[in-house]
Amino acid sequence: MINVEGLAKTFDGYNAVDNVTCSIQDGCIYGMVGSNGSGKSTFLRLLTGIYKPDKGNVYIDGIPVYEHPEVKNKLAFVPDDLYFVNNSSMKRMAGFYNCVYSNFDMDRFRSLSETFKLDINKSVSTFSKGMKRQAAIILAVSSRPQYLLLDETFDGLDPVMRNLVKNVICQDVEENNMTVIMTSHSLRELEDTCDQLALLHKGGLVLESDILDLKTSLFKIQIAFVEKYDRKMFEGFDILHFSKHGSVSNIIMRGDKEAVAEHLRAMKPAILDILPLTLEEVFTYEMETLGYVFNSEIFEKEDRS
Amino acid sequence: MKFRPAMGLFKESFRQLKIVGILGCIIYALFGIMVPIGANISVRSVANNYAAAAPQTIYVFDVTYMMIASAVIAVIIVPIMMLVAFNFLNKRNSCDFYHAIPVKRLPAFIGIIMAVVLWTIIMIFVETFTISIMCGILPKVRVECGSIMVTAVKTFALALFFIGVLSAGISLSGTLFSNIVVSGIIMFAPRFMVIAVINIIGSAAECYPVGGIMSAFLDRGNILMQIVRKIAGSGTGLGNYSAVIPTAIEGIVYFIIGAFIYVHRKSETAQKPSLTYGVQSVLRMVAAYLCSLAGVGFLIIYFDNAGSPAQLFYAAVMFVLAVLVYIMYELLTSHKWSMVARSLRQLPVLVILTVLTFAAMKIVVYSINSYKIVPERTQYVEIEEVSSYLFDNYDIDWDKLDRKIYDADCINAIADEYNDKEQNYYNITTSCVVTVHQDGHNYRRNVNLKPDTVSRAAYYITKRNDSLSGNYLKKYTNNSYVDLDFSQASLESSQVHAIYDCIKEEIEENNNLLDVIMTEYSSTIGTLYISYMYQPDAFTQDYQQQRVPISYKTPKTLDLLIKYAKSTVSYDEYLDIIHDKGFESATMSVGALPADKAFISQYWFDYSSRNIDLYYNLMKIIGKYGKKGCATDDNAVIISTCAYYNDTDSDEKDVTLYGIYSLSDEGMELFMKACEEINKSSMYLD
Structure with missing residues (x-):
């Protein structure tokens, strides 16, 4: 289990990560989303022990990560900016990984390379961007990590390869209880794969929740009545957003969907539709309740004083 | 904490350095093959030309030049290996990768360094092996095992020095350019500063001996400095071994510093000129301070030695250069004008440092110069x-x-x-x-x-010192070569040997060997040079020479010397010659022999001398108040002279006069006064 307590990291006066506290259970796929410069990559590097925290600490199974090789041996990190030894082939890099990671599985490496149809004897510098990312993921996964950290995981991968990567990751999670932490600036990428989601903004952890909870606890209601009505009619419901155009209202509501639906039917509306929300919409409305105004992809906390 | 190097990183780094390492081995092997071949060809041609005289000529490798060549290679290849091995620190992605792998920083650092060290050892072994094999094969070339091993050790010590310096320099900086610049500053700045300060003090306070200190920093203390001075044409210390251990220790110290910095270095330092802005400021200041120190030197010399205005100009130039270096350092390392502008706020610190240095050195120089022995x-x-x-x-x-x-x-x-x-x-x-x-x-x-x-x-x-046993002359056997330096006299070999035997006997009799050896120059009348050949090893011949002064301390020998040194003219004839219009010039040694007033003075005078009468007067005193005597007489004086004159045929001729004369008390007094008068007005010979 990963425990993060009061984690902070500053670069030249800029708070890249600002007092982040969270826990990541074993066996989950934890997604982190945030705008550019929100601190996702920095957070991952703190988790991996590349950066030393300025405040707080990261513990994996109770042991701090920084300068503890026995903990780092359980981690594998695939960064956004990949690195391979100059003019090396995948085989050569596998040799390097084999030297430093005690659990590196050469057979798995060869097997995955075949699956992804990558020539392990060819220089990685001749690979395309997507192929390099595949190579990096293969090497990371072949290390048999307990914790796999992926930064901008699917960047450069075609849809077929994305699915393949997802399958490989999910297989390890299922079979070996591997924990995966992946970051992206796109919710759609993470929606299908993750079971936990967190939102980082300006270095701080703004929102963290189970995806299923997020998706099922919020829903959109389109409702209309013959007689005149207003918002007061829906007192008692947990409303995040209410808008009325003519006689039709769009309401974003939190709660038990069945119970809410039954209650609304009892009010005998002319129109009643209960629609699921996309993850983006969920995030948008959740952020609004926290006081952040959604403007494209830039979140600004609204001053409600 | 375990300090075992990370073997995985060691293996990986060793592989990464393969290209540079193999290239280095090829260069060393070529050096080891071609130089002996060249020497063999050269010696063969000499032997062919002088077949009868030198059929056995063998070229013995000069370790000095072997050391220079092998060290120059180390100076280039070892730094390249270090820059390649640690290049990952200069890019964010590679730096992050290396810091993410499950290896502690210190073992990782040591593992990489070990790879560089191993390649260095391999290269040195290749050089040593090929030279040894080639010298064994080639008939006209020989290398001594001891000297080649010493060269290998010196090269390794030099390599350790570079490894240490670069490990510190690379740990402190985050780009390839700053790796090189910072390493250069570490390598040269401390030594340059010390040498500059010593030089300035030595110039402004000439009574302060800086030679030993300079030697420690230039020749004895560091192999690199020995090589630099040898290439520059000065310095002779390359052959000595005193710098091996200090060089290696210096390298190890820098290595420890580099390791400490590496362990605490942040991964985000990659692609930055240095660890922090503070470190960058210090390095920038050091680079500029080197120039301003030179300016301080010119100022010190100007004020203390009453130097010329040119030195003021040079000082001004150095101060301007210091500011330029200050700005250029920041610009070239950070590539940002904004950083240059920010750095200018610290320029007053450089000014203050310079002023303080000037004040401190003035105080030191004054303190040295004002000291008196009480x-x-x-x-x-x-x-x-x-x-x-x-x-x-x-x-x-x-x-x-x-x-x-x-x-x-x-x-x-x-x-x-x-x-x-x-x-x-x-x-x-x-x-x-x-x-x-x-x-x-x-x-x-x-x-x-x-x-x-x-x-x-x-x-x-x-x-x-009672420990001196005075065995000097015993090893100079009858087979020794004996030479005599006495005025213009030319003695036969048997006579010179007789004088040698006499002085040996006299010294043994009086037990005053040290006294004789230490005879002051002003009392020395003639000098015996005793040389003998010896062989320090089977292939080398050398000789030693012992000088034995003949003076009033060895009266018997002195008498014998004068006896053998035959005058070609009589006393009166000599006086006539120096007064004759045919007289050209004369050299004269004259002195008193009694121990309480012993001296010997040498003069030269010619026909145009204003004080020729003084010489004539001196000779007259001897003639009037003296008679032939011996060295042990109470008022003995000695004269040896050679005069050149033109006779009636206008051919230049020379005459010599030697003699020991015993003067009366009155004569001795007049003699001493006459010598004093000549001393005041004459030209001295030697």
Whole structure:
């Protein structure tokens, strides 16, 4: 289990990560989303022990990560900016990984390379961007990590390869209880794969929740009545957003969907539709309740004083 | 914490350095093959030309040049290996990768360094092996096993130095350019600063001996400095081994510093000029300070030595250069004008440092120059270094002697000659380095001593040391070659040997070997040079030479010398010649022999001399008040002279006159006065 307590990291006066506290259970796929410069990559590097925290600490199974090789041996990190030894082939890099990671599985490496149809004897510098990312993921996964950290995981991968990567990751999670932490600036990428989601903004952890909870606890209601009505009619419901155009209202509501639906039917509306929300919409409305105004992809906390 | 290097990283780094390492091995192998072949060809041609004379000619490798070549290769290849091995620190992605793998930083650092060290050892082995094989195969070339091993050790020590310096430089910086610049600053700046300060003090305070300190920093202390000086054409220390351990230790110290910095270095330093802005500021300041230090030097010399305005100009140039270096350093390392602008706020610090340095050095120079030796408060004076033949004696190991002088007269003489430096300016003096133990403190100074003071000091030192056994002349057997230096006299070989036998006998009889060896120059009449050949090893021949002065201390030998040195004219004939219009010139040695007034003076005069009458007068005194005598007479004087004149045929001829004469008391008094008058007005010979 990963425990993060009061984690902070500053670069030249800029708070890249600002007092982040969270826990990541074993066996989950934890997604982190945030705008550019929100601190996702920095957070991952703190988790991996590349950066030393300025405040707080990261513990994996109770042991701090920084300068503890026995903990780092359980981690594998695939960064956004990949690195391979100059003019090396995948085989050569596998040799390097084999030297430093005690659990590196050469057979798995060869097997995955075949699956992804990558020539392990060819220089990685001749690979395309997507192929390099595949190579990096293969090497990371072949290390048999307990914790796999992926930064901008699917960047450069075609849809077929994305699915393949997802399958490989999910297989390890299922079979070996591997924990995966992946970051992206796109919710759609993470929606299908993750079971936990967190939102980082300006270095701080703004929102963290189970995806299923997020998706099922919020829903959109389109409702209309013959007689005149207003918002007061829906007192008692947990409303995040209410808008009325003519006689039709769009309401974003939190709660038990069945119970809410039954209650609304009892009010005998002319129109009643209960629609699921996309993850983006969920995030948008959740952020609004926290006081952040959604403007494209830039979140600004609204001053409600 | 375990300090075992990370073997995985060691193996990986070793592989990464393969190309550079193999290239280095090829270069070393080529060097090891081609140089002996070239030497063999060269020696063959010599042997062919002088077949009869030198059929057995063999070229013995000069270790010095072998060292330069092999070290130059190490100077280039080892830094390249370090830059390649640690290049990952200069890019964010590679730096992050290396910091993410499950290896602690210190073991990782050591593992990578070990890979560089191993390649260095391999290259040195390749060089040593190929040279040894080639010298074994080639008939005309030989290399001594001892010297080649020493060269290998010296090369390795130099490589360790570079590894240490670069490990510190690379750990401190985050780009390839700054790796090189910072390593260069670490390598040269401390040494340059010390050498500059020593040089400035030595120039402004000439009485302060900086030679030993300079030597420690230039020759004895570091192999790289030895090579630089050798390539620049100065310095002779490359052959000595004293720099091996200091060089290696210096490298290890830098390595430890580099390791400490590496362990604490942040991964985000990659692609930045240095660890922090503070470190960058310090490095920038150091680079600029080197120039301003030179400017301070010019100013110090100008003010203390009353130098020319040119030195003020040079100082101004160096200060401007310092500012330029300050700006350019920031610009070239950070590539940002904004950082340059920010750095200008710290420029006043450089100014303050420069002013403080100038003030400090002025105080030091003043303190040195104002020191006076006070004999009453001086416990002893120790002679450290002296460039005098009296201290240049193969049979006396001066380093093992206790060279402290407690004798009050000697101390007074040294004090006088140090405190009144002006008096020695026009006199013939010998430069010495002395340590004065005064008021419980030691003061080390340069002092120019008169020859008599030097000989007095030498005599006193040798007398104090009972360990000297005086075995000097015993090893000079009958097979030794003996030469004599006495005026214009030309003695036969048997006569010279007879003089040698006589002096040996006389010294044994009087048991005054040291006395004789240490005879001051001003009392020496003739000198025996005894040389003998010896073989330090099977292939080398060398010779040693011992000089034995003949003086009033060896009267029997002196008498024998005069007896053998036949005059070609009589006394009266000589007087006529120097008054004749055909007289050209003459050299004359004349002196008194009694121990209480012993001296020998040498003169030269010609027909145009204004004081020719003084010489004539001196000769008349001898003729009037003296008769043929011997060296042990109470008022014995000695004369040896050679005069050149044109006879009636206008051919230049020469005549010689030698003699020991015994004067009356009155004659002796007149003789001494006459010599004094000549001394005041004559030209001195030597």
